[in-house]
Amino acid sequence: xxxxxxxxxxxxxAERSVGLPFTTPLISGAKxxxxxxxGVELLAPNPSGHRGYYVMDLRSLRDYCQLSVHDELLLDxxxxxxxxTPATVRRAAREVAIEGAAGRDAAAAAKRAAERDAAIVNxxxxxxxxxxxxxxxxxxxxxxxxxxxxxxxxxxxxRRLTSLSPRLGMTxxxxxxxxxxxxxxAAAIGFADGDLETRxxxxxxxxxxxxxxxxxWAALESDDGRECAEQxxxxxxxxxxxxxxxxxxxxxxxxxxxxxxxxxxxxxxxLKGRFGLPDWLLDGWPEILALWDSASGEGRAAQRxxxxxxxxxxxxxxxQAEGRSVEVMxxxxxxxxxxxxxxxxxxxxxxVMGGIRARTEALRAGVA
Amino acid sequence: xxxxxxxxxxxxxxxxxDDRTLLKLVAVVDQLARRGSLDQLLDEHRARLAVIRPxxxxxxxxxxxxxxxxxxxxxxxxxxxxxxxxxxRLGRLIELLLEAFDPDLRRRAAAQLAGKSxxxxxxxxxxxxxxxxxxxxxxxxxxxxxxxxxxxxxxxxLTPLRIxxxxxxxxxxxxxxxxxxxxxxxxxLEPEHQARIGALLALASAxxxxxxxxxxxxxxxxxxxxxxxIEAVLDGELELPERERQQAAAMIAExxxxxxxxxxxxxxxxxxxxxxxxLVGPLRTLVAxxxxxxxxxxxxxxxxxxxxxxxxxxxxxIEKRLEAALGGDLLQAFRTLDEATAxxxxxxxxxxxxxxxxxxxxxxxxxxxxxxxxxxxxxxxRFRAILEEGAGPGxxxxxxxxxxxxxxxxxxxxxxxxxxxxxxxxxxxxxxxREPA
Numbered sequence: 168x169x170x171x172x173x174x175x176x177x178x179x180x181a182e183r184s185v186g187l188p189f190t191t192p193l194i195s196g197a198k199x200x201x202x203x204x205x206g207v208e209l210l211a212p213n214p215s216g217h218r219g220y221y222v223m224d225l226r227s228l229r230d231y232c233q234l235s236v237h238d239e240l241l242l243d244x245x246x247x248x249x250x251x252t253p254a255t256v257r258r259a260a261r262e263v264a265i266e267g268a269a270g271r272d273a274a275a276a277a278k279r280a281a282e283r284d285a286a287i288v289n290x291x292x293x294x295x296x297x298x299x300x301x302x303x304x305x306x307x308x309x310x311x312x313x314x315x316x317x318x319x320x321x322x323x324x325x326r327r328l329t330s331l332s333p334r335l336g337m338t339x340x341x342x343x344x345x346x347x348x349x350x351x352x353a354a355a356i357g358f359a360d361g362d363l364e365t366r367x368x369x370x371x372x373x374x375x376x377x378x379x380x381x382x383x384w385a386a387l388e389s390d391d392g393r394e395c396a397e398q399x400x401x402x403x404x405x406x407x408x409x410x411x412x413x414x415x416x417x418x419x420x421x422x423x424x425x426x427x428x429x430x431x432x433x434x435x436x437x438l439k440g441r442f443g444l445p446d447w448l449l450d451g452w453p454e455i456l457a458l459w460d461s462a463s464g465e466g467r468a469a470q471r472x473x474x475x476x477x478x479x480x481x482x483x484x485x486x487q488a489e490g491r492s493v494e495v496m497x498x499x500x501x502x503x504x505x506x507x508x509x510x511x512x513x514x515x516x517x518x519v520m521g522g523i524r525a526r527t528e529a530l531r532a533g534v535a
Numbered sequence: 536x537x538x539x540x541x542x543x544x545x546x547x548x549x550x551x552x553d554d555r556t557l558l559k560l561v562a563v564v565d566q567l568a569r570r571g572s573l574d575q576l577l578d579e580h581r582a583r584l585a586v587i588r589p590x591x592x593x594x595x596x597x598x599x600x601x602x603x604x605x606x607x608x609x610x611x612x613x614x615x616x617x618x619x620x621x622x623x624r625l626g627r628l629i630e631l632l633l634e635a636f637d638p639d640l641r642r643r644a645a646a647q648l649a650g651k652s653x654x655x656x657x658x659x660x661x662x663x664x665x666x667x668x669x670x671x672x673x674x675x676x677x678x679x680x681x682x683x684x685x686x687x688x689x690x691x692x693l694t695p696l697r698i699x700x701x702x703x704x705x706x707x708x709x710x711x712x713x714x715x716x717x718x719x720x721x722x723x724l725e726p727e728h729q730a731r732i733g734a735l736l737a738l739a740s741a742x743x744x745x746x747x748x749x750x751x752x753x754x755x756x757x758x759x760x761x762x763x764x765i766e767a768v769l770d771g772e773l774e775l776p777e778r779e780r781q782q783a784a785a786m787i788a789e790x791x792x793x794x795x796x797x798x799x800x801x802x803x804x805x806x807x808x809x810x811x812x813x814l815v816g817p818l819r820t821l822v823a824x825x826x827x828x829x830x831x832x833x834x835x836x837x838x839x840x841x842x843x844x845x846x847x848x849x850x851x852x853i854e855k856r857l858e859a860a861l862g863g864d865l866l867q868a869f870r871t872l873d874e875a876t877a878x879x880x881x882x883x884x885x886x887x888x889x890x891x892x893x894x895x896x897x898x899x900x901x902x903x904x905x906x907x908x909x910x911x912x913x914x915x916x917r918f919r920a921i922l923e924e925g926a927g928p929g930x931x932x933x934x935x936x937x938x939x940x941x942x943x944x945x946x947x948x949x950x951x952x953x954x955x956x957x958x959x960x961x962x963x964x965x966x967x968x969r970e971p972a
Contacts, residue, residue, distance in 0.1 A: 236944050236952045267937030270885070271878045387656050389715060389727065467656060467714040 196479035237268035292350035352442035359418035378403035596629035602706035635673035671703035762827035811890035850902030861914035
């Protein structure tokens with residue numbers, strides 16, 4: 168199989184995984200994986216600290232270890248969602264954080280992030296409608312000059328779009344719905360010529376410097392540490408190489424809104440997949456970047472621990488596409504540690520885990 | 536403004552400073568060529584600085600001292616002859632050493648360090664390779680000419696100079712080994728780390744007994760695992776005969792025990808209101824060392840009875856502090872916690888709760904687990920009563936209620952917290968059911 172084909176196969180829907188922001192140390196770095204039959208499996212990092220994952224049904228997580236209150240509430244929400252995607256996981260995690268289960272800082276940050284994302288989606292929606300009007304020869308500046316806001320502008324846009332219905336082959340309501348749908352996906356991408364600091368652009372811009380930084384750091388590490396750091400840098404590069412053209416392609420489509428709206432109506436599934444793919448590929452990277460930032464002022468020992476944590480967080484698709492295997496072990500009933508594994512304590516050493524959890528919560532506040 | 540009043544102003548500013556201002560003030564102090572009593576000012580804030588970790592500029596002086604960091608102690612804790620380096624004399628010590636440097640080397644090294652911070656490990660190692668041997672030679676020369684000195688200030692520096700004379704020749708290996716080790720607490724070392732420690736001790740033993748003992752002591756400080764170091768001394772490939780190995784192991788164990796007793800005295804003298812977060816670090820060191828020394832008790836001669844006594848005293852101290860906290864200040868802060876409580880105060884309370892939970896685990900490792908569990912079981916009832924009182928009918932798991940749930944989770948465990956949350960929801964549900972339609 169050619170390398171490109173193999174990479175592509177790892178991006179199939181059935182192979183995708185989403186990082187789950189659990190705060191319980193034993194399952195920190197766990198991922199949800201969609202399985203071909205339609206269910207969701209949980210991949211929990213090997214508790215021994217070595218490579219590999221334990222795979223289990225998401226519903227049996229409570230049997231595996233004692234969960235923090237935050238994770239209990241998050242699990243309830245995850246079990247209730249129809250489809251597990253980076254967006255649905257993000258929404259569930261934000262709702263739990265806003266309740267205060269990860270502390271006040273995380274609650275405030277999640278609230279801000281939810282408001283910011285909603286505002287960006289609204290703005291994107293508005294900008295797309297303006298571009299659509301401009302594309303079909305209507306001067307959108309008239310709308311802005313009219314000084315009206317909210318509902319009145321919406322009605323005016325709808326009135327003008329009605330005249331476009333025959334050209335687009337859609338009613339005004341259908342156009343508005345389609346644009347709203349696209350805006351939800353495109354808000355993280357933005358226009359090629361736009362100044363909007365979108366979520367994907369923010370992460371993408373930081374991947375290459377991060378890779379270079381971690382390679383430089385690895386130079387003084389021993390063999391194992393260096394290998395681990397180089398894998399992280401390789402994955403960052405792979406992700407950046409893969410996502411940049413995807414985003415450019417989506418931005419090119421956003422240049423021709425009428426065509427995009429028409430195509431969205433006829434082939435919405437494929438386009439949703441294309442616009443949603445960067446979200447899957449960049450999943451987990453904001454946490455990784457924030458973790459590395461948090462370690463910048465620490466000693467080498469702490470940085471090494473963070474590098475190991477990042478290694479656990481690396482997205483599976485990238486790891487596999489880099490030609491590395493992901494060892495997966497099925498959890499049987501006899502292997503469950505629920506009676507032995509305490510929340511505050513590392514089951515192997517008895518080391519108090521409160522610090523790790525506090526750090527995860529602080530991270531949640533940083534990347535909400 | 537006179538020097539004294541300027542000093543007072545700076546002291547006041549440091550005391551009232553938030554983290555960002557404190558970092559700015561430290562950066563200003565760092566720029567000064569002569570810091571003198573300003574170092575004492577910073578001493579008071581070292582615990583806080585350790586948490587916010589400012590990026591300190593790399594200077595020749597800092598780099599010379601880097602390999603000895605584990606042996607640095609506060610000036611107040613140091614007595615002449617003690618095999619440690621007092622922080623408040625570091626300035627004079629570095630001045631003496633640098634005066635003895637070749638001016639060319641000094642200039643070149645200073646130029647290489649310009650603009651770098653202590654986090655630039657590669658630069659530290661590069662420049663260190665040149666200046667550590669030079670500093671060791673300088674220490675040699677100063678010691679040779681100062682043996683009979685009557686200058687009291689210089690006499691006090693003789694022990695730190697001897698430490699430098701012995702350790703700086705193996706500085707590169709020391710620094711890279713220390714970097715390679717994981718963060719504390721370790722409780723066990725990976726084979727890779729054991730091998731590095733073995734290699735360092737072998738190198739130190741080849742340079743003589745003093746170098747070897749100091750290296751071993753430094754490693755005990757860094758790992759808090761006397762067991763791992765003593766095992767490496769007893770079983771490693773060292774250029775020492777068996778009898779000397781036994782003696783060295785016994786000396787390390789004894790030094791470790793003395794250090795623990797000193798640390799225990801200072802911890803037990805802390806006033807009753809001292810925050811638990813400040814107690815956790817020293818207590819963790821004590822518990823880790825006690826456990827480690829117990830494991831090595833069969834192999835090495837030292838005062839076992841003293842160790843047992845110390846262990847019992849540590850347990851009693853933790854138990855008393857926990858009882859006082861769970862029935863006193865922690866409970867009171869939990870009671871007064873509400874939506875209006877500042878986020879910073881809420882975070883402090885969480886830190887105290889986490890520290891108390893840590894102390895519980897420590898106590899269980901060295902004493903009677905059921906005794907400590909009983910203290911916590913009684914406390915849980917009191918905390919739950921306050922939670923249910925404060926939630927009231929109809930209140931959801933938001934705001935102060937969730938803050939309180941988090942405190943219960945941190946102090947006790949998530950199962951207790953989830954039970955409390957479920958109970959609150961039941962009460963709220965029942966209250967809603969009773970309301971007229």
